[in-house]
Amino acid sequence: MNRKKSTAFLCLAVWFSLSLHAQREYLPTPEDLQHFYTTTTYVVLHDNPLSEYNFEIQDAxxxxxxxxxxxxxxxxxxxxxxxxxxGTFLYTAAVSFEKDKTNARYLFLCLSLGGDHEKLDEMKDITNLPLGYYxxxxxHYSYKLGTMIRFMQDHIRLITEHPDMVSQNVFKHYNDNMADIRGKTLYFVKEELAQEVSSGAKIGAVYPLPVKVVEREEIRSLIMEGxxxxxxxxKVGPEGRQQEARVYKILIGAADARFYYFDYHRASxxxxxxxxxxxxxKLANAIQ
Incomplete structure (x- = not known):
């Protein structure tokens, strides 16, 4: 999964560009992870002092x-x-896949180790998460930053304890959590659902557990209330801007910041x- 400007998505090999360009792959070593705990994390704010991101990331x-x-x-x-x-550095960066002919770009929240390097491209990466289409x-994503920050820390602790998980397929571990959605209610924004599952009745035909279709503000409240x-x-996708771009789909617990599902497909x-x-x-099969 080569991408421009190297980093790691859940310790997957990822390329991104922050007005920078590079082509390398890097997965954090046990030594990198142990060193991380001794560092100071510098949270990089956006230039715009009125940025909603700045407010939410500082609060988180x-x-x-x-x-x-x-x-x-x-x-x-x-x-x-x-x-x-x-030092380690938490910042946002534009991400594109090296071999993706669509040149689609995404915004990722990245965490990288500082060190002696000529370019920012060469920083060693610990983890990162997709926030939205560039x-x-x-x-669309700022109200979720607290959840993302909590997940990142839990993920780092997990791969520190289980370094064998550090691979391009680490997301498979989180799909093991699918069965744990029993007893949970799934919340969706209507515009993020495909037409064939755009209502409770349509969803109920293929998925038996509770689902609610709500406004973003209600999801924000659920997160704040834990x-x-x-x-x-x-969901991270092209938002009507570009066909064939990747669409990431992650189900996250409002209280525990746990990933219950991770997948992606190409928009078509x-x-x-x-x-x-x-x-x-897939969820219905997991809970059977």
Whole structure:
């Protein structure tokens, strides 16, 4: 899964570009992970002081970040500061796949080790997560940042304890959690559901457990309340901008920040930029 500007999505090999270009693959070693715990994490803020991302990421870090010491820095200081071998850096970057002819770009939340390097491309990567299609409004993902921050830390602790999991297929581990959605209610935004599963009645024909179709604000409230019975969809796709781009689909617990499902497909006329009927069928099979 080669991508431009190297990093790791859940320790998958990932390429991204932050006005930068590179072609390399890197998966964190046990030594990298042990070193990470000794670092200070520098959270890189966007240039726009009124950015919704800045507000939400500062709130999330102050509430939930407990795996290392941390400080907030401005983007203009990122380049020079990134050479600090005792630092790690949390920042957003535009991601594109090296062999993807569509040149689709996504926005990822990235966590990388600092060190002696000539370019930011050469930073060693710990993990990252897709936030949205590049250019999508921040309000599509910003309210989920607290959940993402909690998941990142849990994921790092997990791969530290089980370094054999660090591979391009690490996401398979999280699909082992599918059966645990028994007793949970799934929450979706209507525009993120395929037409054949766009209502409770249609979903009920293929998936037997409770599902609610709601506005984003209700999902935000569920996250803030830490509703233990709620699992919501985090979808990253082209939002009508480009066919054949990748569509990531992640089901996340509002209370535990746990991944219950991870998959992706390429957007097409048959398989739109949405959570599909086939996704519900996979979940239904898992809970049988």
């Amino acid at each position: 870090i102050n509430k939930y970040w407990n795996i290392t010491d941390y400080e907030f820095i401005n983007f203009r200081d990122f380049g020079e500061k990134s050479r600090d071998k005792n 250019g999508v409004d921040e309000d 509703d233990e019975d709620a699992v919501f969809l985090h 006329e048959k398989n739109p930029d949405a959570f599909l009927e086939s996704d519900f069928k």
